[in-house]
Amino acid sequence: MKQAFLKFERWTTGFSMLVACLMLVVASTLGMFQIITRFVLEQPAEWSEILIRLSLIWMVFMGIPAAFRQGAMVSVDVLYRWSPPRIRRVLDWLVCLAALALIAVIVWWGWDYSLRGRVQSMAGLESISMFWGYVAMPVGGMFCVIGIIGNLIDPQRNELETAQ
Numbered sequence: 001m002k003q004a005f006l007k008f009e010r011w012t013t014g015f016s017m018l019v020a021c022l023m024l025v026v027a028s029t030l031g032m033f034q035i036i037t038r039f040v041l042e043q044p045a046e047w048s049e050i051l052i053r054l055s056l057i058w059m060v061f062m063g064i065p066a067a068f069r070q071g072a073m074v075s076v077d078v079l080y081r082w083s084p085p086r087i088r089r090v091l092d093w094l095v096c097l098a099a100l101a102l103i104a105v106i107v108w109w110g111w112d113y114s115l116r117g118r119v120q121s122m123a124g125l126e127s128i129s130m131f132w133g134y135v136a137m138p139v140g141g142m143f144c145v146i147g148i149i150g151n152l153i154d155p156q157r158n159e160l161e162t163a164q
Contacts (some may be wrong), residue, residue, distance in 0.1 A: 061140025108136025
């Protein structure tokens with residue numbers, strides 16, 4: 001069961017990183033397009049700026065699960081380093097529960113904002129609902145839950161090992 005969940009977690013975290021990387025490519029490509037249309041052609045495209053913002057929002061919320069999986073979440077490094085192994089595991093659980101509580105709030109309110117924003121349209125892109133901007137929070141949050149649980153099951157503390 002543990003190995004099956006970790007395999008599922010690797011797939012979901014990899015997928016979320018792929019989406020985050022694609023959103024970075026979209027944002028940078030649209031940024032270059034915007035520069036060319038604004039300063040070279042002197043006819044700016046109004047829609048490119050809002051799509052850059054939208055892709056950056058999705059990039060952030062889809063990139064966060066990988067950070068959680070690597071153990072780069074809120075923790076007290078000094079307490080962890082000075083504690084015996086049994087207390088370290090208690091700290092792991094406390095950090096996991098705190099992170100899950102935060103993500104639960106993000107998912108709950110993100111979904112609420114998404115539903116409220118579905119009647120709004122994006123400035124410059126009237127055909128696209130604000131739902132698609134806000135829904136990045138609950139979608140990214142659900143991927144975060146998988147990464148947080150994966151880190152609890154199979155801890156990775158790369159930032160603690162390289163910290164000075």
